[in-house]
Amino acid sequence: xxxxxxxxxxxxxxxxxxxxxxxxxxxxxxxxxxxxxxxxxxxxxxxxxxxxxxxxxxxxxxxxxxxxxxxxxxxxxxxxxxxxxxxxxxxxxxxxxxxxxxxxxxxxxxxxxxxxxxxxxxxxxxxxxxxxxxxxxxxxxxxxxxxxxxxxxxxxxxxxxx
Numbered sequence: 001x002x003x004x005x006x007x008x009x010x011x012x013x014x015x016x017x018x019x020x021x022x023x024x025x026x027x028x029x030x031x032x033x034x035x036x037x038x039x040x041x042x043x044x045x046x047x048x049x050x051x052x053x054x055x056x057x058x059x060x061x062x063x064x065x066x067x068x069x070x071x072x073x074x075x076x077x078x079x080x081x082x083x084x085x086x087x088x089x090x091x092x093x094x095x096x097x098x099x100x101x102x103x104x105x106x107x108x109x110x111x112x113x114x115x116x117x118x119x120x121x122x123x124x125x126x127x128x129x130x131x132x133x134x135x136x137x138x139x140x141x142x143x144x145x146x147x148x149x150x151x152x153x154x155x156x157x158x159x160x161x162x
Contacts, residue, residue, distance in 0.1 A: 010061075014041035025122070029131035030089035031081045032121070035101030038064060039109065058110050061102060062160040068099035072155065075100055078148050082135050103158070107151045117142065 017040040021028050044056035074096060081089075081100060089097055108118035121138035129137065139147075 009045075010041040013043055014038060017041070025125040025128075027128065027130060028125055029082060029084070029134070030086050031084060031097070031101040032105070032125070034089075034098050035103075035105035036122075038098060038102035039105045058106060060158055060161055064099040064102045065158055065160055067095050068103055068155060069158075071096050072152065075148075075152070078104070078139070078144050078151075079135070082139070083131055103155050104151060106158075107154045111150075111154065114147075 014037040017037045018033060021033055021036065038061060039058070042057070042059035042061055043054055044059060045052055046055045071093070074093060076097070081097065081104075105118070108114045108121075117138045121134050124134035124137040125131075
C-alpha cells in the first residue's frame with residue numbers, strides 16, 4: 001500500500017510528537033498521547049530553501065473521522081477513556097479509541113471555551129502529575145455528561161477534507 005507524501009509526513013509528525021511528549025511528560029495517559037500525536041500529525045508544513053512554516057493545523061483526518069462517525073454509539077465516556085491504563089486503551093476497538101482520542105483533543109483545542117481545560121491538563125502532566133491528577137486538575141469540576149454531549153455534536157459537524 002502506498003500512502004504518499006501526505007500520509008508519510010502525517011505518520012512522521014505523529015511519531016515525532018510521541019518522542020516530544022515522552023521527553024516533556026513521560027507519564028502521559030495513552031488517550032492524550034495518541035490523541036495529541038494524531039492532532040499534531042495533521043499539521044501541514046511548507047518547506048522552502050529559506051524556511052519551514054506551519055501553513056495549516058487542526059486538519060481533519062479523513063480516516064479517523066470515518067472510523068469515528070461509523071461507530072459513534074460505542075464512544076467511551078470521557079472519564080473512562082481518560083483514565084484507561086495502557087492495557088485497557090490498547091484492548092478492544094483500538095482504531096476507534098485512536099479516533100475518539102484524536103477528536104477529543106481536536107475538540108478541546110479548537111473550542112475556545114474548552115482550550116483552557118486541555119492546556120491545564122497538559123501542564124499538570126508536564127509537572128509530573130498522574131493521569132488521575134491531571135484529570136482532576138482540568139476536568140474535576142466539569143459536567144462531563146454535558147461536555148461529552150457537546151463533543152458529540154462537534155464531531156457530527158466535522159467534515160472530511162474536500
